Amino acid sequence: MVNDAGQLYTMEGIAAGLIMILTAYIVVSTTSIYTTGDTHIPDMQLEQLGSDVLAMMDTPDSNGGENQLVEFVQNNSSTEFAETFLRYCNAKTDGTRDNLHMSASVTYRENSEIKERPLVAVAPDETWTGRESAVRVTRWVQLDENASRRDDPYGPRARAVLVEVLLWRA
Amino acid sequence: MLSLDLLAGFTIFLLALIMVVSMVPGLLAGLESSSIDYDAVAYRTGVILVEDPGWPVYPPWESYNEDQKEEIIRMGLAISRDTPNILLSTKVEKFFNRTFFDDDDYRNKAIFGDIPYSYNFSLNISNPDGTYELKQTGSPMPPGYGYIRRVVKIKEPGVAEIDESFKDQYTISDPPGDEGSSTARNFTVRLDFSHLLDPAINPIYQIDPRTEPVNVTITDFGGYLNGTYENATLANVTFWKAGRDFPPVSLPWLSFSEEKPDSYTLYLDGDSHNLTPNTSVNSSISLVLKPAAISLFPLDQNSILDIRFNFDDDPPRTNITGTHLYDYNATNVTHLDLKTAVLEVAIW
Amino acid sequence: MARLNEEGQWIVLMGLLVAVALFFLALIVNQSALVGQTTSEAVLEFPKNDIRDLRSAIFDYIDAECNEEVEQDIIAISLERKNAVVSFSVGGPQDVQGHKMHPVSIHYNNGVTAYNETTHY
Known part of the structure; x- marks a missing residue:
């Protein structure tokens, strides 16, 4: 090489060009909106798990058998609901338990009003800070018309109610 | 000097870059955690296993043997595509069969990744008696694996158990009438497809012989024997297609003299036999007809399939007769309750 | 330089x-x-479980002989709690392959995802 001064200019130009392209790329990509990515995955996993559990509680074990979810909602049995839900939710294949917590409510319609009735309250020993990343899963439940069902809080007519479960990892 | 200018400028640029990056979360998401991709693959694999019946459907992939393994496209465990989270026990058994499937099969037929992911599938079934049954395949999990957990229920195929309580119903009245003059005795189990596949029945509880094995078990066979005989001879088991408008026609069978555990199993007093045993039996007869065999018959959704057990002794040693309906009557076919189970998929 | x-x-x-x-x-x-x-x-983002659940709720509603109050329940609560506009209609039984089935059309729209289905139950 006799004189490589020109080549150095070229290199400098390339470097400057790359830096400009990089800057432009970053500026452009900042305009596309991304929300916090990492929290989506645990949310997605929790939501899927919660939906599965509600669906399985809504599936009788035999044809015409007892539907756990309907029974729990109909009889307003919050302890059994929480116990069954968490038993399904926290079960892992290696036999250990996961650490998920839940609260639940039932939404129903009374004439033109939508009312909400708590089904499972947050247990008092759990300090619910409100900072937990909770997900909400829902399931429709249909209650049959049954005039003899007097302890039913939702009245005697046939109705569809929405069970909403708030699920979070402690 | 250029180096100084450049370095100063580049430093400023880098500082600005770091600020921009830190201000825009998600722009370079995952630069430090590649587990995000694993979670997505685990989710996808979980959906395939739990919400999909696999491919091919008829005959179902789990009925394929070693020679046909390449024809299995996708291993899904669900009963049908309309019943997510309800798995069929025969699919589960086949899926966790490590002598049948190897690493590449799981990667190509369940995970569908571009790169050879490592995996660990585990399923913990809780039995009604409180015990647990763990099924697992794959390697031990390192830290940082992608993960999904699904709650499922497992359906067991029904069993038509014919015990002594049916004795009066399925015995020729004594003294024998016209039938008594012949030495042949036959007992029929009838599958009416139009009744079994009635769409009004929830697919979760449906008996579908096209996807699940048909199990006919005669226990207490001794109770059906005549007088002092200690056994009777089961000549053969034949299959008939009956119609509403025409008499039953015999169905061809590839081979009656060869045992085919992929298509059927026949146990007489606990010993395995082919379909023409000509062997004496005194306590139990158990026939399991698998979907691979059903798929060989020219049957449609309105067909009636008769399974006929033919006994032949001179003089007759058993007076068993009649037609047992394989249907939704809980007395005729025993259905086990669905079992709850937890499926975990780990990918890395 | x-x-x-x-x-x-x-x-x-x-x-x-x-x-x-x-x-x-x-x-x-x-x-x-x-x-x-x-x-x-x-x-x-994609309400897979919501749509599945809605379908099964509508099939339950058909099993319960199409009670009008139940239909109102589903529509009103969907709008209030799930921000989803839901409408569905069920026709009289028709003969499909020898079985009596109801034609059902379902419409679901939560602003992001719209789902329409016509099926038989």
Whole structure:
């Protein structure tokens, strides 16, 4: 090489060009909106798990058998609901338990009003800070018309109610 | 000097870059955690296993043997595509069969990744008696694996158990009438497809012989024997297609003299036999007809399939007769309750 | 500027080029990570479980002989709690392959996802 001064200019130009392209790329990509990515995955996993559990509680074990979810909602049995839900939710294949917590409510319609009735309250020993990343899963439940069902809080007519479960990892 | 200018400028640029990056979360998401991709693959694999019946459907992939393994496209465990989270026990058994499937099969037929992911599938079934049954395949999990957990229920195929309580119903009245003059005795189990596949029945509880094995078990066979005989001879088991408008026609069978555990199993007093045993039996007869065999018959959704057990002794040693309906009557076919189970998929 | 004492600048420039190249390679490698992120976003965004649940609720409603109050319940609560506009209609039984079935049409729209289905139950 006799004189490589020109080549150095070229290199400098390339470097400057790359830096400009990089800057432009970053500026452009900042305009596309991304929300916090990492929290989506645990949310997605929790939501899927919660939906599965509600669906399985809504599936009788035999044809015409007892539907756990309907029974729990109909009889307003919050302890059994929480116990069954968490038993399904926290079960892992290696036999250990996961650490998920839940609260639940039932939404129903009374004439033109939508009312909400708590089904499972947050247990008092759990300090619910409100900072937990909770997900909400829902399931429709249909209650049959049954005039003899007097302890039913939702009245005697046939109705569809929405069970909403708030699920979070402690 | 250029180096100084450049370095100063580049430093400023880098500082600005770091600020921009830190201000825009998600722009370079995952630069430090590649587990995000694993979670997505685990989710996808979980959906395939739990919400999909696999491919091919008829005959179902789990009925394929070693020679046909390449024809299995996708291993899904669900009963049908309309019943997510309800798995069929025969699919589960086949899926966790490590002598049948190897690493590449799981990667190509369940995970569908571009790169050879490592995996660990585990399923913990809780039995009604409180015990647990763990099924697992794959390697031990390192830290940082992608993960999904699904709650499922497992359906067991029904069993038509014919015990002594049916004795009066399925015995020729004594003294024998016209039938008594012949030495042949036959007992029929009838599958009416139009009744079994009635769409009004929830697919979760449906008996579908096209996807699940048909199990006919005669226990207490001794109770059906005549007088002092200690056994009777089961000549053969034949299959008939009956119609509403025409008499039953015999169905061809590839081979009656060869045992085919992929298509059927026949146990007489606990010993395995082919379909023409000509062997004496005194306590139990158990026939399991698998979907691979059903798929060989020219049957449609309105067909009636008769399974006929033919006994032949001179003089007759058993007076068993009649037609047992394989249907939704809980007395005729025993259905086990669905079992709850937890499926975990780990990918890395 | 580039004429004086430029031996060290080669090294600096080459280092810069290599660093930039590495940066881009890292970006490409991590495209898969972004795919994972967008997948989980898409999963959360797409109301698969809601739609399935709605379908089964409508089939339950048909089993319970199409009580009008139940229909109102489903529509009103969907709008209030799930921000979804739901409408459905069930026709009289028709003969489908020898079985009596109801034609059902379902419409669901939560502003992001619209779902329409016509089926038989």
